[in-house]
Amino acid sequence: MNTKRRTFLKGAGAAGTVAVAVAAGLLKPTEVLAAEWNKAAFDAKGMPDALKVLNATGAADSKDITIKAPDIAENGAVVPVEVTSKIAGTSSIAILVEKNAAPLTANFDLANGADGYVSTRIKMGQTSNVRVVVKAGAKSYTAVKEVKVTIGGCGG
């Protein structure tokens, strides 16, 4: 474990301008995010609506999308998810949690030539499929992985 690196980064984070601005109430967290915030998509209730707003209703299943997430979440409040898209020309990667009231959890726009890889933490209220929608050119592709959220205890 690299303890020095951790201590350094903690210090750096505390002193960083963005964090300070948020802490001082200068910026609302949403304003820190991408300027073109797709409010309608993030507010959509239920999967059909969320897919519709993302314009991805007929997305094709793709084996070129890999979702790395735990089979059973250690903490439903922060579930680590990594997505890799090997689809040429991947321009955006969206992560949706089917059983969350507002399924769209993250949507990453990737600049030209960026690797089709994102890593984030999502919140899950209950066991659900985590669906990924990748856009490339004019087409949408999708893949899914189930993540179990359990009350815990009672093991071994």
Place this chain on the structure above:
Amino acid sequence: MSMTRREFLEVMAVAAASGMALNSRQALAGEVPKNFYELPKFGNVSFMHFTDCHAQLLPVYFREPNVNIGVGGAYGKAPHLVGDHFLKAYGIKPGSIDAHAFTQLDFVAAAKTYGKVGGFAHLATLIKNIRAQRPGSLLLDSGDTWQGSGTAYWTNGADMVGAQKMLGVNVMAPHWEFTLGAERVKEIVEKDFKGSVDFVAQNVKTADFGDQVFKPYVIKNVNGVPVAIIGQAFPYTPVANPRHFTPDWTFGIQDDSLQKFVDEARGKGAKVVVVLSHNGMDVDLKMATRVTGVDVIFGGHTHDAIPQAIPVKNSKGTTLVTNAGSNGKFLGVMDLDVKNGKVVGYKYRLLPVFSNLIEADKPMADYIKKVRAPFETKLNEKLAVTEDFLYRRGNFNGTFDQVIVDALIEVKGADMAFSPGFRWGTSLIPGDTITMERVLDQTCITYPATTLNEMTGQQIKEVLEDVGDNLFNPDPYYQQGGDMVRVGGLQYTINPNEKVSRRVSNMVLRGKAVDPNKKYLVAGWASVQENVTGTPIWDVVAEYLKNVKVIKKVKPNQPKLIGMSKNPGMQE
């Protein structure tokens, strides 16, 4: 009543001579094959393996389950075979010493014949003998070693750490160890184990950067052959046990990371690669199909004692999977024949450790006496006597679980009680005194607080469904490896073949259907939440036992099962 083997045989001879009718089950041979512990040497790389001893330093009784249901792809396959199904699958003679070791059949009678199992002093003698025949062999421990007894709890695992070092454990992998807290684990690994025991866990990483917390593997030279031992901690430690003990670490199965370390170890010249695992056997069997380049997985967690190694095919070869029981009851011996950098043959035996058949190792016996000395009075406190056979292991309530939930309902004034489906906990035969030590065998954890909560009928159902899915999900990667939560007061029906939220039905309390909206008082213990306070479970059970004085006939509250009548993972 306990008898020596000689006495038993004399009784049997008299019975036979007087024409007493004995059914085949009762007429146990009581014979121990002469070569029971003789293992002809084979190959050039040998491992000895034990797992899930749960801090049992002294010999105990431990009954294997009569309910260990397999669903989906696990139906009718090891480890989901019990009783006669098990004997048939492994060609074990009914009534033999092996039948007693590996199954629940005629447990009480056979336990009186063959006596207790395990104990580190007996294990030590066996290990010394095998080591003498197999110079250079490695001793592997799959974990759950620092938890399960009063002395392990009171010494913060120190009694077991000392015993492991005396036993000559070379490499270990963890699970319950983490319930001593991250700092204590680091202290033992970095100080006590330094230069003696390698503590390996490829799937424990820091939550922030994903750095390895422990060594993922070690490479040892065994008789000229480089051997890599990769550790796999219990993947769901922060789910099944309180996360607050290891708040900065993340676990999980992590096949891809394991594959990376297998390849790395091979790249460094390892000619044999083994995984020392605390996955649980079903997870081991699935993992063996997905990860390539592993010669053997030595597993634990689910307490399955499987007498043979199971060969599992994957895209690049075959991996042998073994699981070695629990409670110090078994020692696995794996001999590999390695020629020209490849494993070309193997022999595996899972030896039951019968304490009466193996002389105690003097230094270890002295050590155990010494570590117990400050606690003997407390351990030996007599709480009650049992007239019935008390045990835990099995998918649903055992008789000792029943005593625990009865105690919770009585002492806490609850409508019903929940007790965790732990697989550890020793057995008592009729006539045994229930001492504080035996109660601690069933309950001793670092989060022992008992609770009394109001729960709606709906919430109660959700708990049963949730735990039911951890046990009966057809995909092993979604299982946590414990048994079903034990329930007192509440009756229910379960269909293991159903999907989550549809397995449990007909919940009834005192003859009345449970109302989803009504609140009930539910007693429990072992909450995974932080800062839970309450009387430790062992004090609640002790209070109850001191009141009742004698445990008479115990009828475990088992659910009604649907679709399981022919399942070979069940036998009455």
